[in-house]
Amino acid sequence: MTTAPTSRAGRNLPAAIGVGVGLGAMLILVLAYVPDVWYVVVSVAIAVATWEVGKRMRDGGFDIALIPLLLGGQAIIWSSWPWGVEGAFVAFAVTVLVMMVWKLFAQGLAEAPTHYVRDLSLSILVLAWLPMLAMFAADMVRQSDGNFRVFTMVIVVVCSDVGGYAAGVLFGKHPMAPAISPKKSWEGLVGSLVVGTVGAVCCSLFLLGTAWWVGVALGPLMVIVATVGDLVESQVKRDLGIKDMGSLLPGHGGIMDRLDSLLPSSLVSWGILTLLV
Structure with a gap:
């Protein structure tokens, strides 16, 4: 029996490519024809990702x-x-208060909670890491040419991934953070910066209709935060002793494994494009 070809990261390449193409097609259809549905896409993705992370942490x-x-x-x-954004921050604060009370009485009124500070702090971290950062991606679609802004964010992250993977496979010799993610190399980061910046410049000119230098400001910063976001999730998974957060997406892992770079990138793209465009 033959096995499916795998990448250097041990992924099933045909499955990963098929899922990636499917997700890309869905994204294009939603943003091109029904951009308001983007809110539904983001909310469902975050609900699933939160469930994945929560289950893994409880395990x-x-x-x-x-x-x-x-x-x-x-x-x-x-x-x-x-x-x-103001409404989202109020909802964030209210949720933190609810979690404080929830964890305080999680074991009933007669018994003091165990690991209260640890578990409450981790709950707040997940709240800020997932829905709070994802909110910027959702809110961006409401801005002028919001669907093109979201396209720009996704395209730059994809370009960063493709450039980093290609440069890492072809030239990668110097590990960037071997204790966290052994597959990442400094050569891969250079590839991400080059391809991601080119993608950002092209999006600035042809999607957003703005100056090329907006892409020069946006691209490198998004590549850096996307890379850091990937490393952060890798370290969380390393602490938990797991390879993937879930198994919903063949060849990719879980929903959270696809959002690790996009979540911090959504904040940066929202901020840069709101300020400069």
Whole structure:
């Protein structure tokens, strides 16, 4: 029996390519024809990713406040629809208060909670890491030419991934952070910076209709935060002793394994494009 070809990262390449193409086609259709549905896409993706992360952390012995996280995450994203970023921050603060009370009485009134500070702090971290950062990607679609702004964010991250993978495979000899992600190399980072910046410049000129230098400002910064986002999730998975957060996407892992670079990039792209475009 033959096995499916795998990448250097041990992935099933045909499955990974097929899933990637499918997700890309869905993204194009939504943003081109029904951009308001982008809110639904983001909210569903974050709900699934929060469930994946919560389950993995609970399996690892951390009792995070999963139900408030799921409900509060949705409140953060959807509050930005009528009230913008301010509404999302209010929803974030309210969710933190709810989690404080939830964890305080998680074991009943007669018994003191165990690991209260640890589990509450981790719950707040997940809330800020997933729904709060994802809110910027959702809110961006409401801006002028918002669908093109979201396209720009996704295209630059994809260019960063492709450039980093190609340069790493062809030239990678010097590990960048071997203790966290052994496959990443400094040559790969250079490839990400070159291809990601070219992608950002092209998006600035042809999608956003703005100056080329906006892409020069956007591209390198997005590549750096996307790379850091990938490393952060890699370290979290290393702490938990797992390879993937989930198994929903063949060849990719879970939803969270596809969002690790996009989440911090959404904040940077929202900020840069709001300021410069």
